[in-house]
Amino acid sequence: MGEQAFSFLPLSVSARPPRLVVVVPHDEDWVRWMALGLTRVSQVWGGSGSVVVPAAAVGHAGVERALAQFGPDHVVAYNPSWASVDRLFPGLVDRLITGQQVEDEAAREAATQMLRDTAWSHAIVAQAEEAAEDLRSRLAVNRREDLVQLTHLFDACSPSDLTELGAVARVPLYGVPRGLVTTTEALSCAMVIGVQEQLGTAEVDASVWQAATVHQAEPEAVAEVRLAAGSDALAVRSHEAALCIPVQRGIPNRDTLLVFGDKPEDYALSEALRQTYSRVFWVPWSEPSRNEGWLYTRSYTQDRILATSASLTLDEVRERSDASWRLRIPSVDPDRDVEPEVVASAEVDFSCRQMVVLRDAWEQPCSLPVLVGEEGSLDAALSLPGEVPAGLDPDRHRWQVTLTAKNHPVPPLHTLTNSAVIAADQNPWETFVRPADGGITYWSHRFDFVSAGASLAGRLAAPRLSWPAIGKVLQHAAAAQNTAIRPSAAGKRAAIAERLLGSRTELEQLASSPGWPVLRAFTSKKADWELPPGSAWKLKSGLVLSWDAVAAYKQKDWDEHARRAELDRWASQGVVRRGLVLGCCHCPIYEFYPLAEITQAYSCRRCGGENSLVQGRWKSPLPEPSWYYELHPAVRELVENDGDVPLLATQFLRTQHWARPALVCEEFEVLRSGTPFVEIDFALATLDQVWLGEAKSGDVLASSPREQKREACKLIEGCVALGAGGLVLATSKPGWSDATVQVLQHEVQGRRVASRVTPRIVLLAGLGTKPHLTVLKA
Numbered sequence: 001m002g003e004q005a006f007s008f009l010p011l012s013v014s015a016r017p018p019r020l021v022v023v024v025p026h027d028e029d030w031v032r033w034m035a036l037g038l039t040r041v042s043q044v045w046g047g048s049g050s051v052v053v054p055a056a057a058v059g060h061a062g063v064e065r066a067l068a069q070f071g072p073d074h075v076v077a078y079n080p081s082w083a084s085v086d087r088l089f090p091g092l093v094d095r096l097i098t099g100q101q102v103e104d105e106a107a108r109e110a111a112t113q114m115l116r117d118t119a120w121s122h123a124i125v126a127q128a129e130e131a132a133e134d135l136r137s138r139l140a141v142n143r144r145e146d147l148v149q150l151t152h153l154f155d156a157c158s159p160s161d162l163t164e165l166g167a168v169a170r171v172p173l174y175g176v177p178r179g180l181v182t183t184t185e186a187l188s189c190a191m192v193i194g195v196q197e198q199l200g201t202a203e204v205d206a207s208v209w210q211a212a213t214v215h216q217a218e219p220e221a222v223a224e225v226r227l228a229a230g231s232d233a234l235a236v237r238s239h240e241a242a243l244c245i246p247v248q249r250g251i252p253n254r255d256t257l258l259v260f261g262d263k264p265e266d267y268a269l270s271e272a273l274r275q276t277y278s279r280v281f282w283v284p285w286s287e288p289s290r291n292e293g294w295l296y297t298r299s300y301t302q303d304r305i306l307a308t309s310a311s312l313t314l315d316e317v318r319e320r321s322d323a324s325w326r327l328r329i330p331s332v333d334p335d336r337d338v339e340p341e342v343v344a345s346a347e348v349d350f351s352c353r354q355m356v357v358l359r360d361a362w363e364q365p366c367s368l369p370v371l372v373g374e375e376g377s378l379d380a381a382l383s384l385p386g387e388v389p390a391g392l393d394p395d396r397h398r399w400q401v402t403l404t405a406k407n408h409p410v411p412p413l414h415t416l417t418n419s420a421v422i423a424a425d426q427n428p429w430e431t432f433v434r435p436a437d438g439g440i441t442y443w444s445h446r447f448d449f450v451s452a453g454a455s456l457a458g459r460l461a462a463p464r465l466s467w468p469a470i471g472k473v474l475q476h477a478a479a480a481q482n483t484a485i486r487p488s489a490a491g492k493r494a495a496i497a498e499r500l501l502g503s504r505t506e507l508e509q510l511a512s513s514p515g516w517p518v519l520r521a522f523t524s525k526k527a528d529w530e531l532p533p534g535s536a537w538k539l540k541s542g543l544v545l546s547w548d549a550v551a552a553y554k555q556k557d558w559d560e561h562a563r564r565a566e567l568d569r570w571a572s573q574g575v576v577r578r579g580l581v582l583g584c585c586h587c588p589i590y591e592f593y594p595l596a597e598i599t600q601a602y603s604c605r606r607c608g609g610e611n612s613l614v615q616g617r618w619k620s621p622l623p624e625p626s627w628y629y630e631l632h633p634a635v636r637e638l639v640e641n642d643g644d645v646p647l648l649a650t651q652f653l654r655t656q657h658w659a660r661p662a663l664v665c666e667e668f669e670v671l672r673s674g675t676p677f678v679e680i681d682f683a684l685a686t687l688d689q690v691w692l693g694e695a696k697s698g699d700v701l702a703s704s705p706r707e708q709k710r711e712a713c714k715l716i717e718g719c720v721a722l723g724a725g726g727l728v729l730a731t732s733k734p735g736w737s738d739a740t741v742q743v744l745q746h747e748v749q750g751r752r753v754a755s756r757v758t759p760r761i762v763l764l765a766g767l768g769t770k771p772h773l774t775v776l777k778a
Contacts, residue, residue: 005372006381009467010406012439015361015389015399017046017242018162021072022153023135025080025128026054030264032088035181035195037078040155042175042194042236045163045397048244049356051275052078052191055124057268058131061755062310062345066272067139069350071412071436073400074142074150077132079125081155083116087178087197119154140414142432163397165236168243174229175236176222184262184284185209191271191282193218194237198225206285213281214291243391245359248278249438249687253352254303258283258295258340260320265310269345276354288323296328296338305340308348318342347752351658353688355437358399361389376469376663378408379423383462386444394445404439407661408467409687412436413723415480416473423464431461438687440465470663470685477690477722484671485722488679490641491667496634497643500574504650504664511647512768514558515566516639518550519575522631523640529553537581537590537628542636544581544592544628567629576629582617584609592630642732646681646695648767649730653684653691656773662686670718678714681730689725692718692759699733699765700740708743716747719759730764741776748778 024037034054041047051070057063086093093115102108132151136143142150150161157164165173175196181187186204189212208219218226226233234241257277259270262284270282281295296305307321321340343349357363369381384401388394410421416435418428432443442463468476478485487495494507501507510516521527521536522543535549550563570576579594582602586609593602600613611617618625631639650664665683669676684691694701694715701711719727729736729744744761751758761776 007370007372007378008367009370009378009408011366011368012363012404012406013361013366014247014355014357014363014402014404015392015444016355016357016402017049017244018073018398018400018443019071019356020044020046020050020153021067021070021075021132021135021139021141022050022052022078023055023058023075023128023132024052024078025122025124026056026264027124030054030056031184031187032182034187034264034267035178035190036080036084036088038181038190038195038237039175039178039197040078040080040084040153042196043165044153044157045165045168045242046244046356047165047194048237048239048242049246049275051268051272053268053271054264055128055131057265057310058135060265060268060310060345062308062348063265063268063272064135064138065346066269066276066348067135068414069353070272070275071353072139072141073432073434073436073441075132075136075139076150076153077125077129078153079119079129081116082118082120084155085120086116138414140417141434143417161398163399165242167396168391169234169241170243171241172229172233173236173241174222174226174233176218177225180204180221183209184267185213187267188213188270188282188284189219189222191267191274192216192237193222193235196225196236207289207291210285210289211291213283214289214294239356242356243359244356245362247355247357247362249353249355253277253349255279255349256295256305256338257281257348258305258307258321258324259309260284260307260317261309261311262286263311269308269310273348275356276350276352278354283324286320288320288327290327292324293327293329296325296340303338305338306348307340307342308345310345314342314344344752346755350688353437355402357402358389358391360391370467373469375471377472378405378467380464380466383464386462397444399444400441401444402437402439402441403465404437404687405467409438409661409663409685410435410440410467411473411685411688411690412438413473413477413690415477415723416468417476420468420472420476421466423466426464431463433463433465440467470665470683473663473685473690474665474668474683474722477724478670480723481721482672483721484674485668486671486676488667488669490638490643490679490681493634493638494643494647494666496632497575497638498666500632500635502573504666508647508651511644512651514555515563515570516644517555518553518563519631519635519639521545521549521553522576522629522636525640539581539590539592541592542630542633544630546626546628548626550629571629574632575635576631578627578629580618580625581628582611582613582625585611585617592628594630642697645697645730645732645767646693648732648771649693649695649728649764650682650684652764652767652771653693653728658688659684659686659691670721672721678718680715680718683722683724684728690723691726691728692722692724693728693730695730695767697732699731699735699737701729701743705739705743708740709747712743712747716751716759720757724759726760726762728762728764730767732767732769733765734769735765736763744776745778748776752778 022041026033037052041052097112175194176190177198178195181190185206186209189209204221212219256279259282274280307317309317370378412435418433421440422433474485498504498507517528531549532552535546537544571578577594582593583590584604587607589606591605653659654662663685667681670678680692681695682693702708763774766772
């Protein structure tokens with residue numbers, strides 16, 4: 001095991017309520033069941049940042065993709081009590097008690113109360129539990145093998161699991177009366193405001209709910225409930241009621257998203273997307289409404305309007321959105337009207353993530369001592385002390401702590417389990433730890449038994465965490481898919497060069513510096529300038545250059561003094577070696593001898609003959625020999641094989657907002673059954689996902705269309721094998737060839753038709769001159 005260096009890691013600390021995906025049981029009348037589930041979630045602290053989905057929607061590709069992007073802490077099944085179900089089916093409890101023929105009034109009341117407090121057992125509850133377990137497994141969230149803490153949401157929270165909203169809120173709360181939520185139109189409004197178990201039986205016209213949904217307002221019946229609660233009352237599903245705010249990471253998405261369709265999966269898609277998109281409107285009514293016209297005014301959107309559905313085909317969505325568009329309210333400037341774009345539910349773009357955090361305890365800076373492993377992983381040198389955010393009570397409240405490292409992101413891959421982010425000697429039973437939000441999140445309290453009267457430090461979790469290097473991230477991802485990775489020959493050369501220079505960043509800077517053509521002159525490729533006579537010797541070990549060769553290189557803003565200093569720096573780093581070119585008096589050969597090997601007497605490398613350092617041994621006619629420089633063999637091969645292209649690519653990518661910060665990995669091979677099937681030139685781990693990259697000096701992936709298709713398939717399959725959400729194709733040419741782009745588009749279209757996982761593909765061109773990114777449109 002290599003030595004570990006000690007350092008300090010700057011962190012951003014946030015406290016927040018746990019994020020839940022609550023799977024609700026239902027029958028044919030699924031809307032009333034969803035109202036019941038929303039009623040319960042509206043009572044839980046964190047309900048504003050949680051997602052409630054019907055069991056039938058679990059497994060839908062678009063819904064599951066949105067839930068994966070949402071990144072829940074827990075996936076739970078809602079198990080209502082008999083009392084709750086009795087509200088849906090009045091008289092259910094009385095009929096059951098009557099059937100037991102209990103004559104004593106006191107015994108009857110006791111039996112009734114006991115039954116009302118008991119969890120309801122039914123086939124649809126079992127189906128919801130099974131759906132939650134399946135989703136839990138696919139999202140790799142609170143699985144049993146990961147020491148799951150929470151699997152069910154009941155009508156009363158256990159103090160050791162979740163916190164009731166009423167224990168945190170400081171003002172009166174209001175919601176849509178559950179009895180009013182009987183239609184999809186009512187549900188579309190209720191999911192924004194939240195639902196409370198209040199009296200409310202008055203009929204509300206569908207058009208009123210539609211207007212409330214479009215205008216993000218509340219109908220008169222709900223306004224009356226709010227006024228009755230008090231002038232300072234807040235909606236139960238508002239972030240403010242939970243003392244929270246939503247924090248968006250990255251450039252905020254200013255698109256408006258319209259979800260058409262009245263099926264359970266349409267509701268679930270809208271509910272999930274609300275947590276990642278700032279403006280989502282569920283439009284469950286089938287006939288276009290005049291209220292929809294306001295969706296297209298400039299006050300509601302700044303960029304695009306996207307139309308999608310989980311139950312309708314693209315043609316049906318297009319027909320429905322066109323009908324809605326015709327009812328728009330025209331703006332003063334018609335050119336500013338935004339026509340909707342139709343997109344499949346499984347292809348909705350996620351360019352920004354959202355995290356609901358405690359308003360007074362987010363992105364607080366701190367520093368943690370860590371041990372830096374040889375491969376780049378960071379292990380906490382001590383346990384994190386328990387801290388209680390202002391406004392919370394460790395005896396009554398449960399919260400999540402999220403730590404984000406300034407320059408060491410942890411991509412939220414479902415293949416990264418708790419074992420990847422805890423130190424080797426940390427007890428995994430102490431707390432629930434997992435990657436989330438580009439960092440690490442953990443449960444505020446211990447999971448195992450805590451004796452009565454324990455101190456606050458003893459009750460709060462104090463984990464020792466680990467921020468894995470990108471190599472470990474990729475290894476975990478590969479192992480989950482029964483594949484493996486290993487460094488390629490080019491990757492090993494790049495790793496050596498990184499060690500010489502100190503970091504990948506330094507190597508990238510070298511590739512983009514004026515000195516790279518000088519390094520290229522050491523290779524078999526022709527120098528970019530004319531070398532003076534006698535300044536370069538071609539030896540069996542490679543080409544060596546003298547200072548005269550370097551001095552002859554003319555480059556603007558890189559004068560002779562700067563070149564001299566750079567050459568000396570390379571020599572001190574080991575990138576080049578300074579020495580002499582000497583011959584042998586026993587055999588006719590000249591070799592390069594590094595400075596460290598030169599003495600008055602030296603042995604010939606070829607025949608072993610002894611030689612004396614005299615004028616006859618050096619080829620130059622000068623009275624004293626000139627210093628020559630030999631490029632490090634690994635660096636020479638890196639330069640000769642256009643190693644600057646992937647370096648320039650990662651350097652440029654790290655200037656993009658979505659890749660700051662990023663961990664970078666050099667070239668590696670992906671193996672199946674021990675056999676390499678694709679080489680990846682570089683990988684980036686960002687706050688949001690993993691990107692893989694292919695870098696070429698030309699504008700094609702291969703020489704023939706068949707080979708191009710084969711290379712494209714391998715790269716995409718490599719992304720799938722490692723869970724990478726994006727693929728970058730980089731070239732130093734001004735652009736990729738039309739043939740290459742067509743091959744990529746055809747492959748992406750075919751995979752989408754076959755419902756196969758497809759990474760997002762971006763094309764990077766103009767490296768070294770005018771780099772630019774474009775998204776592949778298919």
